Amino acid sequence: MTLPSALLLAAVVATLWIAARSWTLPAFPGRTDFVLMQLSAAWWSTAVAIESIVPDPADKLLWAEMAWLGIVCTPSLWAFFLWSYTRGELPERWRLALVTIGLATWAVALTNDAHHLFYTAVRPVNAEPGAALVYSHGLLFYVVTIYIYAFMVMSIVVTASGIHRATPAYRTHYLGFLVVMAVPWAANAGYVFGNLTLFDLDPTAFSFLMMDGIFYWLITRRRLFDLLPVARDALLDAVPDPVLVLDGDGTVVEANPAAQALAGDHAAIGRRLADLPGLSALSTMVAAKPATVSGPLTLDCGGSPRCFEVTWVPLTAGGGGREVGCLLMLRDVTHRHRAEMRLEDTVRRLDLARLEAEERLVAEQEAKRALNGFLSMAAHEFKTPLAIIDGAAQLLLMDAEVKAPGMLPRLEKIRRAVRRQINILETCLADDRLSDPAFALRRDRLELPVLLRAAASAQGDAAPGRRIELELDGCPARMTGDGPMLELCVHNLLNNALKYSPAGTPVRLHAWSERGPDGQSHLAQSHLALSVADQGIGIPDSERERVFDRFFRASNTGTAAGSGVGLNMVRRIAALHGGTVTVDSRLGGGSVFTLRIPLCEEAPCEDRMAGMPAD
Template structure:
């Protein structure tokens, strides 16, 4: 029979179903599945309790009491999972299987209670009146399930209380709403289990869902419980590290995040006009300030700079009215400040560094210009000096030749001295030729001559000149396989041979010969090359220094006091490269060295662009 308790329970069912439907239509929120599952479980529980009240027969009442166990177990379980998801993080799907599995198992145990008596040990009406409520003696499984449910209820209280403690005022009311809504069924169930509280002689827990539904209705309609956007905006405002202030139309601060409140320590900015706040009044003039504004001082007493951005806050429709004006009106503004102190200091340091670099660059350019002028003057002086020296040296050599012819007949004792004079003159001429050649090679406009050369004659002349400059030394020539001629720059190639022979004679003992050999070898693609080697039995080159022997101004560490400038072999490599060839060395310390010059015999291999792009190193 339909009674007031049944009507109240059915009303609770409608309220919870309405809340579940509203929740389903809302935008997704954390724990939505658990919340809806909780509402449906509560509806199941309240419906079974209502039917238990309506049916008159005790057996029917017992059946619907057993049917209610699925909702009894699932409702608090899903409620706890919902709170965890909403306040912490979304629970994994596997945890939702726990209340479903335990609820189903308990429901099955309740429906088979007659066989084991683990939930209800005895059931009897509380009076002889028709449709009287039943009194249940509870078994062991009932108390085990109750403990299981209380674990979830305690977890709900702990999670919600922790949320209230951590919450900011903007959304602390939501967590308090959770506690209020949860406390009602909790108190009702504890009172029923202890036997101290019943409602209409029935378990008051299902009735408590009517009150919980009303609380949720108020939270949803008045406090927008599941409208996360306002809550998220409040959280975001507090989490933003930059100062943010919300001003109304009169310039009064109505909201400020912690970073903004820190700009006016010891003073509450809320409710005050921006123009009244020390350090922030410069921002009250309005507009968007792109330039940095000095506001406060840091711990070192230096001014901190901020960039201020003002965003208007409007209210009304975006569609213009009939007068052509927008239906919106400005109700305030959002003032965002970005701390650019470090950026401004870095920019100042960068500007200072750039200024100093510019000064250094100008100074370096001036020094470079002066150095280039000095080098040009030096080259001009050396060139002039070399030419000026060659003229008197030629006169000395010519006079020595005339005297030598006359001395052979009249004063044989003067011949060795005249030969020594001529050798000294030739040595000096070779040094001057090397200096002039190095100067020419360093000129980007230098280009090779393309003369037909008689190789045997060129090599014999170079060997004879070096032999005359080193009396008593023996130069062995092997020109049997030497090609008859080639195209190239004769003076430069002769200078290469002079430098190679001079090095060999300089760094080998007086009793050992120097061998000059020339032959033809086939290179890649069938191209013929002139191979020219100069071998000595001298001091050799240390293995660690072989790779550097062709570097400009480099001299091996074992050369001792032997005269030299370190440019001869470098010049050989550069001249060989201009002819499209290479020069290599094979040396063993204390045994001797073999320098091999390889030059293509075809004219096409000669460098067409002079010294452009060729390093002197």
Template sequence: MAAVVATLWIAARSWTLPAFPGRTDFVLMQLSAAWWSTAVAAESMVSAPADKLFWAEMAWMGIVCTPSLWAFFLWSYTRGELPARWRMVLVTVGLATWALALTNDAHHLIYTAIRPVDATPGAALIYSHGLLFYAITVYIYAFMVMSIVVTASGIHRATPAYRTHYLGFLVVMAVPWIANAGYVTGNLTLFDLDPTAFSFLAVDGVFYWLIARRRLFDLLPVARDALLDAVPDPVLVLDGDGTVVEANPAALALAGDHAAIGRRLADLPGLSVLSTAANPVKAPAKGPGMGPAPLTLDCGGDLRSFEVTWVPLAAGRGGREVGCLLMLRDVTHRRRAEARLEDTVRRLDAARQEAERRLAAEQEAKRALNGFLSMAAHEFKTPLAIIDGAAQLLQLDAEVKAPGMLPRLEKIRRAVRRQVNILETCLADDRLSDPGFALRHDMLALPALLRNAAAAQCDAAPGRKVELDLDGCPQRMTGDGPMLELCVHNLLNNALKYSPPGSPVRLRAWSEDGSRDGSRDGGEAGRWLALSVTDRGIGIPDGERERVFDRFFRASNTGTAAGSGVGLNMVRRIAVLHGGTVTLDSRLGEGSVFTLRIPLGEPAPAEAAPCDGGMAGMPAG
């Protein structure tokens, strides 16, 4: 009973201390432990078994509430005040358990039987427990475990300076656990009674020592003051009249007056703009991006930007607003970076617009140039045809009258044919670049087409020989005759151009089954025309073979040989439009083999070639 009186004094002393988190729960826990201990004391003093049972039942209010209030106190102290409604839940459970205990004779859910420990008058009782007893025990132990978890997490989150206080919590919490465990196992009793209630009184005594000697509950306000001083951003507390009642060192330095506390905000030169700011923004309730617009303050001639947040301070149960907390976050560097970024974006946007203007002008010039070249090509074909016709007539006349003129006339005709081939290539490239271009689907006599192409190339290159191998060549196929003939002309022309004199060029055509690349183990099946042009010329360097079909690309070893880099690109584009491919096998200094494969039936759908000649998805040559 002396311990109970001491506990009641501690409860009264704790209530008069400055407010600290969990104070209400701490005081209620002391009162609950005092209730429990008083009932245990009364049980030990009375002698009749029925009276002892009554006081044992009276103790259940404290038995249930003490551990749960202890857990709530630790939670509030380490993590923040819990709402009052949760405290009402604990009290409701305690009252319900107390009512069940007082009516135990009707249901025997808590105590099923009692018997004295011995025959001595007034001897303590041994209780046989019912199902509700064990359920309540689990409930109580859950709160005890919660106390350990909350305290352990507080140790983990606390700074080293405050961890000893949380360790003290854990040590003190071990006392009720040891007492209860000893009672349950039958190894520890106090006057033959449960010592758990007295252990909670001992806990109260330890906390009284922490309060009186170690200033445990004074630590939190001190820590909060230290935290306010350590915050690098200015923080001010204003009363309802706008007077500064508290300010951290950063705010005092910003105000330029260390005697700013007690003065009105509007009277502080460095901060007066804050008092005139219209519609101050309250602290954002949700995530970032909801704060107020920055304000610019003159800090001793240095203009700095701050995000200002106003937090209203309320007092009493009615929530009457008594002042506000003013927090300023220095965002000068961020604002300067944003300004630089905005300037960079503006300059980049201006550069983009200028580039788009120049690109549009270039595209327009390119279209005009292409139109001029197309027109010029058409215009040149007519005089070239006249020159070629005149040369033919002169050849007929020279055979009789001036045989010595025949070589010169033949040279004129070869030059004309060379110019016509160049014009045909330019016109074909222009047609292929037209988005509206469509292939013709004519039935072609392949052997005749290939022989004519070979003969034309031989005529253009006197003394050069094209060997034909048409044994396996299909007789008919569907395709665009002029375009396919142009492919053969370009392949033969390249082979003859880059082969040494006297070295033959071989043109071979055959049909094959299988996929586009000639394999028979997959791919798109069907009948294919395969056409290869083989030479023993200079070959193509290893690092340039993948680019040989690019528009305007010429290998580095072509020297001074004439060429535009358009022909092979055109061959690939025509092959793709027919649903086929063109590949290259070359060895530097030994020669090259170009192989064109095209389906013999209806051509597979293919997208028109883009204007720059590149074919997306085209396999490398």
């Protein structure tokens, strides 16, 4: 065995170890092409070594032909690896096509004796036994050489483009690739065109083995197989948010442009995170692990604080999950954080405003209770002198019938005015009682015809010259209810009818008994139905639903006196008795108000107003 062959075989063993080591490393782009390239170069070098060992020229020629599988596949696999490593994995079919071409070339080389397309002639360099051979090349040799050179040019172009895209920390890495690639290129060009040999052998195979070793050392020195593939241009650069890659010591080994901008004038790559003013706050988070950090992180970016949400991703290698670094992804949430702060401030102000409004509401309710108490007291105080005035007017009427008949109209006018004021006071007092949460209906045994005739008589006396027609033939004789409240309902309905209908037209009061909605059942509830019909101004259609609202008055009431409380009170009293009040009206054609109250012997329900709209 000669020294050149021993060196080649030693390099082959080293290359096979590198191939095995590369295969056991964590997956990286182009790993399959890298390992196949090393195996192909080992095959080529082994064939060259055996060619130098065997003494017979025919055997030397055979092993020269055997080397062509490695000669064709090594440069092309090298180019494929660089492409996959820097730009992303190539489809599997391209690798199969490349290996197929290598096998076809190998087959043609092994049959060279039949066509002499690779070697046209062979002769020893001297007359010594086992001397190296000198080959005269055929046409296919140069065609395959051009094919191989095309892949070598492709390797140079891919690596050069990687230099242009790489950050400064990796630029020397790519330059190292380019310098090492020049070694097999120069060796092969010297052998083909200048008969350059190493120990009388083609130096290309040995140069490829040397390139594999140097390339492996360059990559492992940067720990790129463990930490970060170089193929990053379409990933990190395209991410608008800052992204940082740290090694186990907290040194920045990669940063996209957004992260570089956060560092300001300080170059981030190659420096410890704690030494970068704009990013030093992140070092505390990395040391404490993200589980101990809550909320957005504020960074000082050129004097302007900005808030970021930080995602911490550990980077592990090997089957044991050995942590070799971490990935930090920062999302700028400054605008959202400021909006949240403004929202919190607004909510705080709203809470203060709510508390102030609640305090004012309590004060208003207290003032309202005081006012209601005063009005109730004033109404009671007014009723006594009004009763005295009414009594005195009655005495004067009796005396005036004999002594001063001319005074009778004036005295009647006094009594009507007194009764009108008493009705207003009774309405106010009733409204006050209904608004009291402690109010409860009375359970009176009522003689309905008597109650209705008395109410009609009182309203007729208050409106002389007006006619109230009573129709009580179907009226129930008795019922249980709150007598003063029901009488107030009738007073209000008659008063409204007389007030808003023209003089000379009658007001009709009709009372009858009717069955409930399930009137065919013998258990159906009987109701008192009471209607008051007039031929007055009527109610506009758009306002009919609101006529029972408190303080509401129709738009066509004109200057007629009224407070808008009476009909609302009728509805509330009806609801307390478990009944309803409805209206049927036509503008200019009069109105009919119908009151329906259950004729029950039990106590009236005191929570019937629960479902009514709030006044």
